[in-house]
Amino acid sequence: MALAPPSKQRAKSQATRQKLIDAAADEFRTSGYFNTDTNKIATRAGYAPATFYKHFKNKLGIFLAAYEAWVAEEWRALEAADEDTETLIRTVLAHHKKHLLFRTDLRGLAATEPEVKRYQNKLRREQVKRLAELAPDLAPKDDDWSNPVFLLLTMERVSDAIADGSAKASHATEAKLIANLVELINSLRR
Amino acid sequence: MALAPPSKQRAKSQATRQKLIDAAADEFRTSGYFNTDTNKIATRAGYAPATFYKHFKNKLGIFLAAYEAWVAEEWRALEAADEDTETLIRTVLAHHKKHLLFRTDLRGLAATEPEVKRYQNKLRREQVKRLAELAPDLAPKDDDWSNPVFLLLTMERVSDAIADGSAKASHATEAKLIANLVELINSLRR
Amino acid sequence: MALAPPSKQRAKSQATRQKLIDAAADEFRTSGYFNTDTNKIATRAGYAPATFYKHFKNKLGIFLAAYEAWVAEEWRALEAADEDTETLIRTVLAHHKKHLLFRTDLRGLAATEPEVKRYQNKLRREQVKRLAELAPDLAPKDDDWSNPVFLLLTMERVSDAIADGSAKASHATEAKLIANLVELINSLRR
Amino acid sequence: MALAPPSKQRAKSQATRQKLIDAAADEFRTSGYFNTDTNKIATRAGYAPATFYKHFKNKLGIFLAAYEAWVAEEWRALEAADEDTETLIRTVLAHHKKHLLFRTDLRGLAATEPEVKRYQNKLRREQVKRLAELAPDLAPKDDDWSNPVFLLLTMERVSDAIADGSAKASHATEAKLIANLVELINSLRR
DNA sequence: AATGAATGAGTCTTCATTCAT
DNA sequence: AATGAATGAAGACTCATTCAT
Numbered sequence: 001m002a003l004a005p006p007s008k009q010r011a012k013s014q015a016t017r018q019k020l021i022d023a024a025a026d027e028f029r030t031s032g033y034f035n036t037d038t039n040k041i042a043t044r045a046g047y048a049p050a051t052f053y054k055h056f057k058n059k060l061g062i063f064l065a066a067y068e069a070w071v072a073e074e075w076r077a078l079e080a081a082d083e084d085t086e087t088l089i090r091t092v093l094a095h096h097k098k099h100l101l102f103r104t105d106l107r108g109l110a111a112t113e114p115e116v117k118r119y120q121n122k123l124r125r126e127q128v129k130r131l132a133e134l135a136p137d138l139a140p141k142d143d144d145w146s147n148p149v150f151l152l153l154t155m156e157r158v159s160d161a162i163a164d165g166s167a168k169a170s171h172a173t174e175a176k177l178i179a180n181l182v183e184l185i186n187s188l189r190r
Numbered sequence: 191m192a193l194a195p196p197s198k199q200r201a202k203s204q205a206t207r208q209k210l211i212d213a214a215a216d217e218f219r220t221s222g223y224f225n226t227d228t229n230k231i232a233t234r235a236g237y238a239p240a241t242f243y244k245h246f247k248n249k250l251g252i253f254l255a256a257y258e259a260w261v262a263e264e265w266r267a268l269e270a271a272d273e274d275t276e277t278l279i280r281t282v283l284a285h286h287k288k289h290l291l292f293r294t295d296l297r298g299l300a301a302t303e304p305e306v307k308r309y310q311n312k313l314r315r316e317q318v319k320r321l322a323e324l325a326p327d328l329a330p331k332d333d334d335w336s337n338p339v340f341l342l343l344t345m346e347r348v349s350d351a352i353a354d355g356s357a358k359a360s361h362a363t364e365a366k367l368i369a370n371l372v373e374l375i376n377s378l379r380r
Numbered sequence: 381m382a383l384a385p386p387s388k389q390r391a392k393s394q395a396t397r398q399k400l401i402d403a404a405a406d407e408f409r410t411s412g413y414f415n416t417d418t419n420k421i422a423t424r425a426g427y428a429p430a431t432f433y434k435h436f437k438n439k440l441g442i443f444l445a446a447y448e449a450w451v452a453e454e455w456r457a458l459e460a461a462d463e464d465t466e467t468l469i470r471t472v473l474a475h476h477k478k479h480l481l482f483r484t485d486l487r488g489l490a491a492t493e494p495e496v497k498r499y500q501n502k503l504r505r506e507q508v509k510r511l512a513e514l515a516p517d518l519a520p521k522d523d524d525w526s527n528p529v530f531l532l533l534t535m536e537r538v539s540d541a542i543a544d545g546s547a548k549a550s551h552a553t554e555a556k557l558i559a560n561l562v563e564l565i566n567s568l569r570r
Numbered sequence: 571m572a573l574a575p576p577s578k579q580r581a582k583s584q585a586t587r588q589k590l591i592d593a594a595a596d597e598f599r600t601s602g603y604f605n606t607d608t609n610k611i612a613t614r615a616g617y618a619p620a621t622f623y624k625h626f627k628n629k630l631g632i633f634l635a636a637y638e639a640w641v642a643e644e645w646r647a648l649e650a651a652d653e654d655t656e657t658l659i660r661t662v663l664a665h666h667k668k669h670l671l672f673r674t675d676l677r678g679l680a681a682t683e684p685e686v687k688r689y690q691n692k693l694r695r696e697q698v699k700r701l702a703e704l705a706p707d708l709a710p711k712d713d714d715w716s717n718p719v720f721l722l723l724t725m726e727r728v729s730d731a732i733a734d735g736s737a738k739a740s741h742a743t744e745a746k747l748i749a750n751l752v753e754l755i756n757s758l759r760r
Numbered sequence: 761a762a763t764g765a766a767t768g769a770g771t772c773t774t775c776a777t778t779c780a781t
Numbered sequence: 782a783a784t785g786a787a788t789g790a791a792g793a794c795t796c797a798t799t800c801a802t
Contacts, residue, residue: 016782034224034298039775048784049776049785052776059776059777101301101302104301110294110356124359125359128361140361144363145360146367146370147370149357149362150362154344158343164300171334173334176334176337180336199763199765203764206766227791229793230792237766238768240769241767242794243794248794389786393785418771418772419772427788428789431787431788484678487674488675491671492604497734500736508740508741524746529737530742530747530750534723534724534727537727549694549695551710551713552720563757564754586762609798619764619797620764620798624761629796
């Protein structure tokens with residue numbers, strides 16, 4: 001009969017898990033999911049390859065965990081910045097800039113891996129709700145969340161385009177794009 | 191110095207190249223770039239693995255060619271559908287729906303492969319111009335293309351979200367999202 | 381931080397490495413570097429292809445390791461045979477005879493791979509020093525090692541020519557060539 | 571019944587053959603046999619890959635042809651330089667310097683390809699004879715060519731070592747090595 | 761005589777993952 | 782809990798060579 005592990009071991013295990021996630025997040029963010037290998041993640045975190053598999057089912061597993069942490073971080077940042085519309089937009093933008101490659105992989109994996117997709121949908125729902133809380137006049141009517149969703153998608157896409165330089169390459173300016181976003185928000189608030 | 195090859199041979203070579211591109215596009219669209227291997231592309235097109243490399247420098251090379259064909263196809267569709275705003279939006283949507291996975295790979299590769307990025311920027315510039323031609327009141331002032339770019343990005347992102355089901359999963363409706371797009375277009379036309 | 385591995389595991393790893401080197405040396409010696417592939421080396425040593433790359437960076441890496449072993453073997457043989465000049469020559473000759481193909485590859489690789497060249501130069505310096513120790517009257521004056529180098533080169537070349545049969549094909553006899561070498565040594569000892 | 575080809579065609583064919591050899595020799599000399607591919611040779615000479623195989627059985631075939639040309643060139647150079655011993659040595663040295671990589675490949679191929687070996691032996695015999703003609707007091711007695719062979723081997727090896735930089739790397743000087751060669755020649759002339 | 765198209769058979773190398781300790 | 786050793790299963794890319802024209 002296996003006893004519950006003493007809390008000390010459990011704590012240690014949690015710490016290891018966290019170190020692995022941190023290492024993975026960093027690798028994913030800078031090299032991308034497909035250019036990262038699990039052996040490298042483990043080594044970078046200070047462990048042997050096999051240790052990785054004691055804590056995560058597979059590479060996708062740690063990606064999901066990193067994703068979760070990523071969302072939590074974004075929320076924390078947003079809550080700290082709910083003053084006015086533009087600050088909020090800039091906060092999102094900064095976050096996207098930092099995690100551009102990660103977000104790209106996320107979309108890529110969502111297209112292939114149902115598990116990622118499910119998780120992504122779940123998180124997006126929560127995100128939309130939060131957005132609606134931050135700007136209550138965006139709240140849905142009759143459970144039709146189209147407006148906040150539309151806004152969220154646009155913010156995401158514009159942020160990405162600014163972050164990856166393609167906006168500039170198309171002769172669009174950051175200032176004007178943000179102005180457009182603000183205008184959009186205002187128009188959606190009836 | 192080799193003479194210009196007889197046109198018959200040249201035609202054959204072109205046909206082979208096209209068959210390879212078609213096979214690759216199909217594979218990319220249904221299995222994704224990273225799950226497709228060059229040997230399979232060649233085989234599927236009816237050739238030996240080595241033949242692939244007579245026509246393309248590497249896997250990325252054929253991706254670029256497929257991308258080019260993809261854009262051409264979209265333009266053809268758009269030109270045939272320039273009647274009214276909504277038809278246009280629906281055309282883009284249909285196109286994105288069909289090539290969802292391809293577009294995802296495109297973004298992923300753009301983040302890692304400078305060559306893809308360059309090509310993407312170039313094509314986007316042309317796309318923005320075309321858009322401005324279709325809706326002349328979107329034309330830029332002072333070479334600031336922010337408005338058409340903003341529109342294009344939003345259309346892209348919303349189309350993708352509808353196509354991949356995440357819009358629906360977030361309780362947004364296709365009809366309302368399209369309505370939002372139409373509204374956005376109208377608001378951008380000053 | 382990973383602890384130092386238990387010595388048992390370390391020993392096992394060393395054994396694997398050694399088995400790979402032995403297999404490679406044998407393949408190189410009998411089939412030549414360019415006709416040997418890493419998968420075959422691994423299989424021959426009783427391992428899977430991937431195991432090879434846990435122990436060596438690439439094919440060149442194991443060649444260098446085999447080279448090192450080869451030199452060590454020659455030195456051991458020479459030390460056991462430092463009685464008189466002719467025995468020494470015959471020892472070198474026997475060694476070259478056995479490793480003819482290996483030596484040829486070595487020269488070929490030295491011409492193309494800077495890493496091999498560097499290593500070769502380093503080992504040759506040590507070899508020359510050893511030779512000067514064995515025959516102290518060959519010691520250099522004013523750091524000019526031309527005499528022992530000249531001797532070493534000649535010994536090498538003549539040994540190779542005897543070993544590969546080209547001496548005989550040119551109607552030279554082994555006995556006379558060795559006599560010439562002995563004479564050369566005597567003349568270099570002033 | 572195939573007629574003998576008109577001499578015009580034959581001349582053209584010869585010219586093509588020569589262009590191929592020149593291109594191959596250049597590639598072999600600068601990139602080495604194993605880094606040269608027949609398609610590149612043909613292209614460099616201004617022909618299509620298949621043309622290569624109209625003129626040579628295979629890659630080895632053109633190597634042999636290039637080897638033949640190489641020997642002829644060396645002989646021409648030596649005949650022009652038969653004045654004194656040192657000039658002769660320096661001529662050999664210069665030739666080896668230029669064709670270092672080629673010579674290395676030659677030895678490598680001789681170890682694997684019997685055809686190369688046979689050819690090499692045949693040419694060396696002639697070379698030894700010529701050497702004996704240039705320095706009649708080196709002439710063999712009783713068909714024992716050991717002396718000129720010994721000299722030739724030593725000259726070759728020392729030349730190579732000077733040419734590839736390994737002599738210098740071993741702290742031997744070119745001047746002293748050449749002096750040693752001259753001395754050796756004098757000692758062999760009884 | 762020359763060639764463009766095509767290829768069979770490799771060959772190196774990678775990486776997520778497992779297992780005995 | 783952690784790990785060192787090992788691997789199965791690919792997958793991108795190369796090259797000497799042939800054949801129909």
